[in-house]
Each structure stands twice: as C-alpha cells, then as structure tokens.
Amino acid sequence: MDSIDVTRIERRARLKYEWSRARRAVLGFGPALIVVVIAALASKHPNAAVAFGGAMFVVGVTLLWYGRDVRRGVLPGLAMGLIPLVLGLCANHMGHACQGDHCMTLCVPACTAGGLAAGIGVSLIGLRWKQGLAFWTGATALTLLTGAMGCSCAGYTGVAGLAIGYAVGLLPGLIRRGRATWGKSNQA
Amino acid sequence: MSNVPNAELDSLLARLADGDRAAFTDVFRLLWQPVLRLCTSMLRNEADAADAAQQALEKILVRCTDYDRKRAALPWALAIAAWECRTLARKRTRRRELPEDNAPELGSGSEDDLTRRELVAAGVAALGELSAEDREVLVATFWEEAASVSGATLRKRRERALKRLRDTFKRLYGLD
Numbered sequence: 001m002d003s004i005d006v007t008r009i010e011r012r013a014r015l016k017y018e019w020s021r022a023r024r025a026v027l028g029f030g031p032a033l034i035v036v037v038i039a040a041l042a043s044k045h046p047n048a049a050v051a052f053g054g055a056m057f058v059v060g061v062t063l064l065w066y067g068r069d070v071r072r073g074v075l076p077g078l079a080m081g082l083i084p085l086v087l088g089l090c091a092n093h094m095g096h097a098c099q100g101d102h103c104m105t106l107c108v109p110a111c112t113a114g115g116l117a118a119g120i121g122v123s124l125i126g127l128r129w130k131q132g133l134a135f136w137t138g139a140t141a142l143t144l145l146t147g148a149m150g151c152s153c154a155g156y157t158g159v160a161g162l163a164i165g166y167a168v169g170l171l172p173g174l175i176r177r178g179r180a181t182w183g184k185s186n187q188a
Numbered sequence: 189m190s191n192v193p194n195a196e197l198d199s200l201l202a203r204l205a206d207g208d209r210a211a212f213t214d215v216f217r218l219l220w221q222p223v224l225r226l227c228t229s230m231l232r233n234e235a236d237a238a239d240a241a242q243q244a245l246e247k248i249l250v251r252c253t254d255y256d257r258k259r260a261a262l263p264w265a266l267a268i269a270a271w272e273c274r275t276l277a278r279k280r281t282r283r284r285e286l287p288e289d290n291a292p293e294l295g296s297g298s299e300d301d302l303t304r305r306e307l308v309a310a311g312v313a314a315l316g317e318l319s320a321e322d323r324e325v326l327v328a329t330f331w332e333e334a335a336s337v338s339g340a341t342l343r344k345r346r347e348r349a350l351k352r353l354r355d356t357f358k359r360l361y362g363l364d
Binding site (some may be wrong): 004006009010011012015016017020021024065066067068070 | 204205207212213220224238242245246249250251252253338343
C-alpha cells in the first residue's frame, strides 16, 4: 500500500476535475448558441454577429468553467445582453426614421437605450445579490458581447453606443457598491 | 476514520464545487485514507483496493458539483466509493478472477476465508441494489458517521435501509 503514488493519482484526479468542469460549462452554456444563430439569421451583418457571438460563447464557457463569483454573472449578463440585442435587431429591420428631409438610423439610439437598460439591470442585480467585482466584470463582458451581436448593425458606432449606454446605466450602481465596500473596509 | 474533520471537509468540498481550486489538495488528502480503507475492507485485496480508491476519488472530485451542501460530505463520498468497489467486485466475479495473493490457502481457515469473501461479495451486490440514499445511510452506519440528520430521523432511515437490504438479500439469495 506504501507503493501507491498518491501525487500521481492527485494530478490525474485534478485533470479529470478540470475536464469535467469544462464539459459541464460547454453543455451549460450550449443553449446560448441558439441566440447566436438567431442573431446571425436576423442580422444584416451576419459575420459580425457570428464573431461577437463566438466571443460571447468562449467568454461564457470560460466564466462557467472558472466558477466562483465570476460564474454568477453569466446568467444576468446573458439575460441583460438580450435587451440591446433585440432592440438592435429590431432597429436594423425598421431602417431609418425621417422627419422632413432629415433621416437618421435607429440602430445607434436603440443600442444606446438597450445598453442603458442593460447597465441598470446588471447594477440592480449586482447590488441586490451583494456581489463583488468579479460578478460585475463577468456580467459586463457577457452583456456587451451579447448586445454587440445586434448592435453591429451600425458598425462600430452601434457597439460604441451600446458601450456608452451600458456604462451610464451601470455607473451609479457600481459607485454605490464601491462606496459600500469602501465603508466596510474602513470600519474594519 | 473519526479523525477526518467533517465540518472542514463539508466546507472544503462546497468550495471546490464552487470552483475554488485552492481546496482541491485538502479535499483529496482528507478523503484518500478513508476511501482507501473502505475499499480495502470491501475488496480484501490491496491492488484492487488501490485501483477502486483511485477510481472512486476521481468520481467524487468529478461529481463534486453535484454535492448537496445540506448533507455531510464524508458519507456522500464513501457511498460513491462503496459503489465503485461493488462495480469492481462484480467485474471481477464476472471474469472469474481470483488473484494469486488472495487465493485461499490450504489448511485450516481457508474455507472460512472463502465463505467470508463470498458473503462480503453477496452483501456488496445486495447493497448495490439499494437506492443511493439507502446506501449512503448504511455506509455512514458502517463507519459510525452521523449523516446530515441525527437522532430519531437517522435511526428510522437506518432501520428502513436495513430492512430493504435484508429484503434484497432474501430476494437475491433466498436467505437472511
């Protein structure tokens, strides 16, 4: 019994543990591919939608595989990202809004509004669940990548609109969370 | 067995299930000896026990995300290990394997030894027919570990699990 190489067994078990987590992460985040397919089919820029969707899938799987606090941001991030995605895709199909001689694309305002709503949503969840920085980072990455699939309708401007709207929506909650954390550490 | 700190193991396994890799080595070290001891006592062969313990530990760590934090970690882990031993024992029986170092010696006691091993194999097979919960209760009883519940509830569960084990044994072998 003394001849058992426990270190080797531990290494092997660790490898299997990581593989199992990775497999579960891929299976768990698999349904998000349906969103990518729908976005690619509905978008007028399917290549951009697929690129952002692929990045979203990789990030989502990585967050689920890693686990801990960052994993908790996956579902809220994906759900909130659907707001700018749907708004962006709808605006993409509605085309332009014209007033007299002046016309403007609806994509950028729709993405900015969607980003704002998503930012507020993520910050409300983060505050309610009393989550740390890891949650906010994970949720932000997924929201932006999910939303970007629909907001690529206006090129980089749409994505920039989404990011600005999101930052504006998120900032108050983030400041509140930061102040709460800072207050706690000062008390300690 | 009793030197495994249960509360510590519960919390470490919960952390590992959550993805905290820092808990991995501690969980492995805390579980290795009890699992190996259980496998040795069930299989009565060092090489088979080591194989079963390794397989069991891998399964426990792979399935740690399924671990229910409301329940004690050790009986849960030992139930998986007992199942692994039972699977290995069944495979061995199917192949009609009889390891040389475990072969009954001629002379006094060899008959008893063989009978005892057959009885253990029959017991393990009957245990395998039970539900995971019943197995867990009985393994916990075997190791004198209190499960997540205690007192009257545990006694009742144990009685029911033992009754079901007796019924299964009777059904499989026609005797008590």
